[in-house]
Structures are given as structure tokens and as C-alpha cells.
Amino acid sequence: MMTGIDNPKLPYYAVIFTVLFKLLFLLTHYIQEDAFITWRVAQNLMDYGVIGFNGDIKISASTTHLYVIISYLFNLVFGKEHFIEPLLIFNSVLFTLGTLLLSHLILKNPLHKALLIFLIGILPPAIKISILGMEYGLLFFLEMAMLYYGFKNHKKWALILFPVLIILTRIDTLIFLGVVFLVDIVYSKKIRWSYILGGFIGLVSIVAFNWFYFGEIVNNTIIAKKLMYGSDYTFAQNVDYFLVNYGNFWGMLKLPDNFNPFTVVVLVFEILCFIYLVRQPEKRNYFLWMIFIFGWVKQLIFISQKSLFDWYYWVPQILLFVPGVIFILEQKTRKYLWLGLFVLFYMIPMLAFQTVHSIATGNGEWNYRRTIGLFLNHYEKDKNQWILLEPAGYVPYFSGLKTIDEVGLVDKEIQNEIKKDRQNYWINTVKKRKPKYLLSYDNLFERKDGAYYTMHYRLLKEFRVKNHLKSSNPLLEKIYILKPSGTDYNLYVRIKD
Structure with a gap:
């Protein structure tokens, strides 16, 4: 053998x-x-x-x-x-x-x-x-x-x-x-x-x-x-x-x-x-x-x-x-020296970089963005309600709500709005389809169409990355702060007409 x-x-x-x-x-x-x-x-x-x-x-x-x-x-x-x-x-x-x-x-x-x-x-x-x-x-x-x-x-x-x-x-x-x-x-x-x-x-x-x-x-x-x-x-x-x-x-x-x-x-x-x-x-x-x-x-x-x-x-x-x-x-000569240098100066730094990246991004996705979906899943029991947002991953999956995404990956109707009026397709979709929930990166009330949003929607909850950069493990907390991952969101709910 x-x-x-x-x-x-x-x-x-x-x-x-x-x-x-x-x-x-x-x-x-x-x-x-x-x-x-x-x-x-x-x-x-x-x-x-x-x-x-x-x-x-x-x-x-x-x-x-x-x-x-x-x-x-x-x-x-x-x-x-x-x-x-x-x-x-x-x-x-x-x-x-x-x-x-x-x-x-x-x-x-x-x-x-x-x-x-x-x-x-x-x-x-x-x-x-x-x-x-x-x-x-x-x-x-x-x-x-x-x-x-x-x-x-x-x-x-x-x-x-x-x-x-x-x-x-x-x-x-x-x-x-x-x-x-x-x-x-x-x-x-x-x-x-x-x-x-x-x-x-x-x-x-x-x-x-x-x-x-x-x-x-x-x-x-x-x-x-x-x-x-x-x-x-x-x-x-x-x-x-x-x-x-x-x-x-x-x-x-x-x-x-x-x-x-x-x-x-x-x-x-x-x-x-x-x-x-x-x-x-x-x-x-x-x-x-x-x-x-x-x-x-x-x-x-x-x-x-x-x-x-x-x-x-x-x-x-x-x-x-x-x-x-x-x-x-x-390598025929000094092969173990070559391999050792390769591992020491390339593979280990690459692995370390990916480890930090995975920990930080995992926190931003799983511990932060997923919580938005879990909040909505608990808050809204009617899974036939619609939400307009971007992207269409964590939040729709964990909320169970029907979804309109800004790009149109999971909803074709918004593509028609993009073709008709690219500059105003978001507000046009909101007015036409009246989704119960809106998830936005910015303050909708401060947009040029803020008056419409103020009349028909109210701010339900703010989600902030800074609130998810803490951990009982001091090393993890340092990584979270070193490389914060995620985007601030505002969640709006439609006011009953």
C-alpha cells in the first residue's frame, strides 16, 4: 500500500x-x-x-x-x-x-x-x-x-x-x-x-x-x-x-x-x-x-x-x-520555501480578509436586514399585502409579503412603469398599485412627491445599521465597527383611505 x-x-x-x-x-x-x-x-x-x-x-x-x-x-x-x-x-x-x-x-x-x-x-x-x-x-x-x-x-x-x-x-x-x-x-x-x-x-x-x-x-x-x-x-x-x-x-x-x-x-x-x-x-x-x-x-x-x-x-x-x-x-528548487512564502504572504492574508468580510457582511445581512423581514412577518399577518422595496432578498423571504422590487426582478408590472417614465416610475407605481408597505433608503416625506407620501403613508419604523454594530464578543464588535455592512431603511405603512 x-x-x-x-x-x-x-x-x-x-x-x-x-x-x-x-x-x-x-x-x-x-x-x-x-x-x-x-x-x-x-x-x-x-x-x-x-x-x-x-x-x-x-x-x-x-x-x-x-x-x-x-x-x-x-x-x-x-x-x-x-x-x-x-x-x-x-x-x-x-x-x-x-x-x-x-x-x-x-x-x-x-x-x-x-x-x-x-x-x-x-x-x-x-x-x-x-x-x-x-x-x-x-x-x-x-x-x-x-x-x-x-x-x-x-x-x-x-x-x-x-x-x-x-x-x-x-x-x-x-x-x-x-x-x-x-x-x-x-x-x-x-x-x-x-x-x-x-x-x-x-x-x-x-x-x-x-x-x-x-x-x-x-x-x-x-x-x-x-x-x-x-x-x-x-x-x-x-x-x-x-x-x-x-x-x-x-x-x-x-x-x-x-x-x-x-x-x-x-x-x-x-x-x-x-x-x-x-x-x-x-x-x-x-x-x-x-x-x-x-x-x-x-x-x-x-x-x-x-x-x-x-x-x-x-x-x-x-x-x-x-x-x-x-x-x-x-517548483523544482526550494519548493517548500516558495510554497511557504505563497501561503504566508498571499493565502493567509486573503483568508483573513474574507473572514473579516464574511463576519461583517453576515452581521449586516443576517443580524440586520433579516430583522426587517422578521418584524414585518410578526406585524403583518395578511401575507397577501404588498411591499415595494429593493432588494428582493431577505425582507420578502422572511416577511412572506407579496413583493414589488424596484428593478423588476420579481414583478413585471413595474418594468412597464420604467419604460413609460423612468424618472417617475417609483411614485407612479405607488399611486397605481397602492402597496401597503414601502421600504426606502431615504425619507420619502422629503422627496419632491413628499406631499403624496405624507397624505397616504406614515413612518412605521426606522432601521439603522448603527444599532446592529454591538456584540458581547469584543472581537466581533471590533469587526462590525471596522467594516459596517448594510443600509439605513425607513419603513412606511399606508394610511387607510
Whole structure:
């Protein structure tokens, strides 16, 4: 039996250890707003038999169909009160299994595989993929499984099945599937018809389902975001936009400054490591080209579309960094010095940053924003009442109220108001639909339409971030104060006419 660093079971031990290590982050309660949108859609399917958000109204409020179904199953098995932790553990396991498959694609040494699994697994985007409740753990696993079983082991069933599941998870995965297709043609000099069939079935399935069930071709979330955030920019404005935002995409750390030298260092390091590796005559170059080109293409496409949401960049960030990890692991001389310096000056600071970020943001989301929803759930017993707010995650989920969100992710009617009069769509929606509750970042009585709000609404309660920066644990309190997370809100209730 092989033992020590040559033990082929090492990568599997690394999977178990990495999952257990990351489960500590569940204690931070850092869960993304959009996860609660998906979970409410899943529970709406349970309660009304309709994929929607507000009762029996059909709407593709979630960006992912497959993850909605998985969330639905977890709700059925564990119940609405207890499904979140099992689902987050499931996501973490799936992502880590994906890194195991990735290690099989690009490394041979069992110790190197184990180290890659752990080092990749504790990167900030990997932690967020695992514990924030969104569909990217599932997606990463499916993408790596397709590469491993379909393109490394040449299983035709994998070339058909996985593209279908990948597209049903997110339609923008066509970028990944397209890059893989082009790189494969260049390398293999042939067309894999099984792969084309899988992509065709997946694309037809998602388009047909959207059309026949929702009456649309692409998900409502895409339409709503394009309507709200789309804008014409000059070339100079596009350049300025890129300079302001790129640091939050390639650098893995979301920093407030426009210029982030850390991002430049990481980017140059990744490129140099990739060039060094692909110059070697290794079979793994086939997969390195796939993941590295995809990382660049995905980031550039989404930046060009003014996509500010950081979860679009998690998987590309990880895949772009893979060559750097390989380079460190495969140093021939002073390898442990290289690895030690890498861990000491990069991995530990990144892990520390993400720990602080997760604790602070978890406090702002779970301990603060969730309390708004819980207050409304207790205050308003009639769950057929409507609330107008933004965003549509925590508060609608925990309040149980029917919801109009400012962007139109969960309600199509407000999109029509945006099209008719973008400047006044908020007040027009209030006048037309008369929601019982309004949740606003500012004082509605001081707006230009303040007289209307004063006549028809009263301030029910103020919610302030500063009231949630205390803890019996002095270390936690210091973190909360160091990085306060959340937004002040005013909650208004309609006065009976």
C-alpha cells in the first residue's frame, strides 16, 4: 500500500478536510440576497405549484432553473425552517468535488492535487461559492465534471448530459461551452458531435421552457437588469467605468479605491505563470487553455455589459488563478520555501480578509436586514399585502409579503412603469398599485412627491445599521465597527383611505 505523499487517497482526504474547514464560515451567516430570491421561488413552487414569486403569478425571478429544483427538493426533505444549512453544505461539497476533478485534469502528483484542492478552496471567491447559497457550487461541479468525464475520459454520455445541465443552471454558461468547443477543435482537429448535440438539447430545452411556461425567451432577471442598468456610454465613459471597477473583478478583493495595485500584481502573476506552463509540452495544456481563455472572455464580456454583481466573476477568478497555484506547487528548487512564502504572504492574508468580510457582511445581512423581514412577518399577518422595496432578498423571504422590487426582478408590472417614465416610475407605481408597505433608503416625506407620501403613508419604523454594530464578543464588535455592512431603511405603512 502506498503511503505518505504518494498516497493516491490524499486528494480525497483534502476534499473532506477542505469542506470541514469551510463549514466554519457557516457561523458567519453570510448569505447572498439573491439566494433568498431563488429559495422563495422554490417555496412558491411548493405552495402554489407555480414557478414564480408572488402566488400563482408565473415569473422567472431566479436566474437558475436547475438550482430552483434542487432548492425545492431540499425544502421538501428538510422543511422550510431547516433546509438552508444542508443546502449550503451540499453546495460546499459540490464545489470541492469540482476542484478534485480539476486537479485530476492538470496535475499528477497526489500531494500537489491535495494542496491545490485546499489552496483553491480557501480563496475568497471559493468560500463565497460554497457558503453564500447561490448556484455556483453546482455550476462549478458540472463544468469540471464535463471536462473530466467528457474531454479527458471521452465519455459520450458526459458530452451530452453535462451541457444540458450546465445550460439549465445558467444560460450565460454558453460562454464556457463555446470556449471549450473552440479550444477542442484547435487541439483535436475534429468536431465532437455528441458535444454539439448536448449543447443543442440544452439550449432548445431552456428556450422552449422559458417560452412555453413564461412566455419569454430569456429569463426575466436578464430583461429586468438590462432595462434598469442598461445605458449608452461614450468610449471615454467606458474607459472610466473599466478603471473604476476592474479591481473588484480580477483581484478577488473588493476594495473601495479606483486604482488597486494588488489587482495588477495578481493579474501579471497569473499571465506569466500561464505562459510559463503552456510552453511546456504537457497534455494538460489542453485544459489550461480552456479555463484560462474562458476566465478572460467571461470577465471581459460581463465588464463590457456593465455587470457589477461580483458573483459573475467568482468562477473566472478561480480558474485564472489556477496556473499560479500550479507554478508554485511544481517548483523544482526550494519548493517548500516558495510554497511557504505563497501561503504566508498571499493565502493567509486573503483568508483573513474574507473572514473579516464574511463576519461583517453576515452581521449586516443576517443580524440586520433579516430583522426587517422578521418584524414585518410578526406585524403583518395578511401575507397577501404588498411591499415595494429593493432588494428582493431577505425582507420578502422572511416577511412572506407579496413583493414589488424596484428593478423588476420579481414583478413585471413595474418594468412597464420604467419604460413609460423612468424618472417617475417609483411614485407612479405607488399611486397605481397602492402597496401597503414601502421600504426606502431615504425619507420619502422629503422627496419632491413628499406631499403624496405624507397624505397616504406614515413612518412605521426606522432601521439603522448603527444599532446592529454591538456584540458581547469584543472581537466581533471590533469587526462590525471596522467594516459596517448594510443600509439605513425607513419603513412606511399606508394610511387607510
